[in-house]
Amino acid sequence: MSIDPLASTLGAPAPDPRTDALTSAQNGMGRDEFLKLLTTQIENQDPLDPLKNHEFVAQLAQFSALEQQIITNDSLSQMQQSQMSLSNAQLTNMIGKEVVARGDSVRIAGGDAQSIGLMLPSAASRVEITVSDQNGNAVAQVNRDRLSPGYQDVAWNGLNVDGQPLADGRYHVSVSAVDAAGNPMTVDTMTRGRVEAVTFENGIAELIVGNARVVPGDVLSIHDLVPAASPSASAPPSAIPDSQSQAEPQPEPQSPPPAPDQASPIPPNAEFDPDALIPDELAAEGNAPPAWFQALTR
Structure with a gap:
């Protein structure tokens, strides 16, 4: 196994190329940088003590696990940001309400x-x-x-x-x-007090209650402010007088009586009487009706 003379002189252990790549990856190196460094170390390794196959595979497996952990952490961070944005949006519903905190x-x-x-x-x-x-x-x-x-x-x-x-x-x-x-x-x-606004500074949400700042976690209760009754509000049904609450019944329309000089219509299903058509002045005199009238009523 080779020994670095400079490292021996300083009293420090010589760097091991089989661990430098993984250490660099743990310090924030990405996939491309890791593979480039690993390839360079393999090309310049000691031919008398080369990197064993199982050691090489172990480094790749450890780097893959580390990369998956980084991806998982990024996903959790994005999920946390989404939940924070949702919570901040819900805090705006407290504006205009009274809180005790x-x-x-x-x-x-x-x-x-x-x-x-x-x-x-x-x-x-x-x-x-x-x-x-x-x-x-x-x-x-x-x-x-x-x-x-x-x-x-x-x-x-x-x-x-x-x-x-x-x-x-x-x-x-x-x-x-x-x-x-x-x-x-x-x-x-x-x-x-009444919540006037919601601020988001440095990732921290605060409620503006008057001139004070309140953390949402310190809120104990939330109340809706009841508006004052308007003088123009309509009166309750019980206060409406009976004379106004119920409409007076309207009389049914009646047909006008027939004009004095207009003959009343013949009721339906009545028998026809020709003598009823004789003018009153002829019937009163006892005279026979004219020929044209007799011909009309035959």
């Missing part, structure tokens, strides 16, 4: 302060909530006693520590709580 922000709009959402793991004997502005300065304090476990909405008036109304905007909240035994508790703060 984990967060430490609360909003004041039009002088109305949003309630502070808390998630308590157990009953709390004392809860102290500190409201801070964007600079981290404490501006308000809200205290509550004996809160039940679970989700709780804590209302506050939006006033600072001096009793003055705070300006509209977003504020941060921090909570400290103790149980009945005086032991501190870990309380999660919640934020609630």
